[in-house]
Amino acid sequence: MEHNTPLISTVVVGLVLAFILGVVAQRIRVSPLVGYLLAGVLMGPFTPGYVADQKLANELAEIGIILLMFGVGLHFSLKDLLSVKNIAIPGAVVQIAVATLLGIGLGEALGWGLGGGLVFGLALSVASTVVLLRALQERRLIDSERGRIAVGWLIVEDLAMVLTLVLLPAIAPLLLGQGGGDLSALAMPVLVTLGKVAGFVIFMLVVGRRVIPAMLHYVAHTGSRELFRLAVFAISLGVAFGAAIVFDVSFALGAFFAGMILSESELSQRAANETLPLRDAFAVLFFVSVGMLVDPSIILRDPLPLLATVFIILVGKSVAAFGIVRLFGYPQSTALTISASLAQIGEFSFILVGLGVSLGLLPDRGRDLVLAGAIISIMINPLFFAILDRMVENEEAAPKPAGPPDPKVVSRDPPPVSELVNHVILVGHGRVGSVVSTALRAAKMPFLVIEDTPGVVERLRENHVDVITGNAAAPDMLQAANIGHASGLLVAIPDAFEGGQIVAKARALNPTLPIIARAHSDEEVAHLKYHGANVVIMGEQEIAKAMLLKIGATMAV
Ligand code: AMP
Numbered sequence: 095m096e097h098n099t100p101l102i103s104t105v106v107v108g109l110v111l112a113f114i115l116g117v118v119a120q121r122i123r124v125s126p127l128v129g130y131l132l133a134g135v136l137m138g139p140f141t142p143g144y145v146a147d148q149k150l151a152n153e154l155a156e157i158g159i160i161l162l163m164f165g166v167g168l169h170f171s172l173k174d175l176l177s178v179k180n181i182a183i184p185g186a187v188v189q190i191a192v193a194t195l196l197g198i199g200l201g202e203a204l205g206w207g208l209g210g211g212l213v214f215g216l217a218l219s220v221a222s223t224v225v226l227l228r229a230l231q232e233r234r235l236i237d238s239e240r241g242r243i244a245v246g247w248l249i250v251e252d253l254a255m256v257l258t259l260v261l262l263p264a265i266a267p268l269l270l271g272q273g274g275g276d277l278s279a280l281a282m283p284v285l286v287t288l289g290k291v292a293g294f295v296i297f298m299l300v301v302g303r304r305v306i307p308a309m310l311h312y313v314a315h316t317g318s319r320e321l322f323r324l325a326v327f328a329i330s331l332g333v334a335f336g337a338a339i340v341f342d343v344s345f346a347l348g349a350f351f352a353g354m355i356l357s358e359s360e361l362s363q364r365a366a367n368e369t370l371p372l373r374d375a376f377a378v379l380f381f382v383s384v385g386m387l388v389d390p391s392i393i394l395r396d397p398l399p400l401l402a403t404v405f406i407i408l409v410g411k412s413v414a415a416f417g418i419v420r421l422f423g424y425p426q427s428t429a430l431t432i433s434a435s436l437a438q439i440g441e442f443s444f445i446l447v448g449l450g451v452s453l454g455l456l457p458d459r460g461r462d463l464v465l466a467g468a469i470i471s472i473m474i475n476p477l478f479f480a481i482l483d484r485m486v487e488n489e490e491a492a493p494k495p496a497g498p499p500d501p502k503v504v505s506r507d508p509p510p511v512s513e514l515v516n517h518v519i520l521v522g523h524g525r526v527g528s529v530v531s532t533a534l535r536a537a538k539m540p541f542l543v544i545e546d547t548p549g550v551v552e553r554l555r556e557n558h559v560d561v562i563t564g565n566a567a568a569p570d571m572l573q574a575a576n577i578g579h580a581s582g583l584l585v586a587i588p589d590a591f592e593g594g595q596i597v598a599k600a601r602a603l604n605p606t607l608p609i610i611a612r613a614h615s616d617e618e619v620a621h622l623k624y625h626g627a628n629v630v631i632m633g634e635q636e637i638a639k640a641m642l643l644k645i646g647a648t649m650a651v
Pocket of ligand 1: 521522524525526544545546547550564565566567586587588592
């Protein structure tokens with residue numbers, strides 16, 4: 095039978111090889127990413143055997159980027175995004191400038207001239223969305239301030255890239271010394287591009303904000319899980335694609351906005367869950383597609399320039415990011431997270447070098463160095479995060495220096511410790527927590543809520559409930575709730591993984607505290623008990639009990 099199914103073979107061989115090598119990598123204690131990248135190298139044109147379709151692989155990777163950015167948008171409100179603009183905009187601009195200058199320097203040394211150096215430097219300056227978001231998601235940092243800054247930074251880089259891709263063809267003749275470049279003529283494409291981005295943002299805020307959540311709510315009320323799932327994919331992929339076609343913005347930016355529009359809806363969590371499995375599968379294909387681009391022999395052919403390239407990505411960019419974040423008065427842990435997040439390059443760089451080569455600005459050698467630099471930096475990136483985890487742990491363990499607080503970091507200091515004693519700490523004030531808090535109030539039991547949704551927090555404050563804003567799993571939150579003097583902890587959030595983190599932290603801080611947690615399956619019950627919960631209530635079982643009670647039967651357990 096004749097097989098001519100390049101899409102199927104790219105997906106299947108990619109996933110199967112990535113799976114096998116990912117497991118092997120995990121087994122020998124390196125990041126599975128390395129396995130995925132090597133799977134790509136094996137499927138690429140530079141190694142013998144099967145060669146997958148590069149163009150298809152790139153498109154599949156693009157779907158991974160869309161789903162990832164959509165997922166991130168679901169955790170972001172416009173307010174969150176604007177709250178980090180003061181650091182994200184100057185941070186990204188300075189970092190891009192530093193990396194570009196370093197790239198131009200290396201380009202000069204290799205005899206490429208200004209145009210080649212510029213493309214090379216810009217390619218080294220932009221981080222990969224997929225690598226950054228995966229690393230943050232793995233550490234559950236997306237909802238933290240550090241995570242928000244990193245994502246804001248990424249969005250500024252994304253916009254800078256959109257502009258660069260528009261401008262580069264226009265200034266190429268100038269850079270090549272062919273003349274014809276009238277600098278004032280550049281104003282037009284820049285204005286048009288900025289106008290399109292603004293048009294997209296306005297369109298999403300005015301039209302999208304009304305239509306998209308309404309559509310999702312309508313579908314949710316049909317009760318069809320399948321249609322809901324379909325709606326989520328249709329919205330994320332549809333908006334991203336539409337944004338790229340109509341407004342010329344990147345897929346990533348389009349998807350991010352689609353997610354952000356939905357973040358205010360109470361269905362956002364459900365929408366995020368629906369995209370998880372596909373998102374992960376496509377993110378794996380992203381790494382495979384990167385691996386396919388790389389000719390491993392470059393390590394032998396061009397070792398020193400490659401080393402210098404990797405040095406700029408890993409060290410040059412990190413030092414610049416670290417410096418500027420510290421300069422803005424943020425703690426070391428934030429600066430380290432941002433540096434580690436950005437110490438890699440990926441998909442944007444590939445697009446940029448591709449364009450640079452086709453315009454005759456960058457020699458093939460420059461492109462090969464960027465591609466190899468990307469794969470090496472992506473492989474080393476998890477190591478950076480491991481070092482970061484160690485350093486942040488040390489920083490948190492170190493005694494805090496006394497003395498007057500730095501006014502710039504006051505707002506980021508740990509929240510003050512509550513004066514309540516013998517109180518109940520309630521984590522989460524949603525469907526479960528709100529019922530609990532009403533009863534606690536009626537029973538006149540003192541309690542304090544930890545809740546991370548700003549709208550819910552506002553409502554609680556209006557009702558004069560003691561509340562601490564933020565993720566209860568974040569450092570210092572439980573201390574701020576005066577857990578040492580509490581009479582009990584109720585973990586009323588739906589995510590048992592996060593619940594487990596909270597329970598473990600609470601148990602470490604107060605070994606005798608009664609802890610009651612919420613679960614939805616036997617595995618979750620075991621997980622929460624393992625981390626130190628005294629009692630775990632499984633929602634589904636309680637529903638069953640209540641149903642039987644209502645009908646006059648008792649449940650044989
Ligand atoms: P529900 O599932 O309706 O009971 O809602 C759970 C509530 O817990 C929501 O209001 C969430 O904002 C909140 N929540 C979830 N995770 C956390 C967390 N780690 N820290 C604080 N609040 C949380």
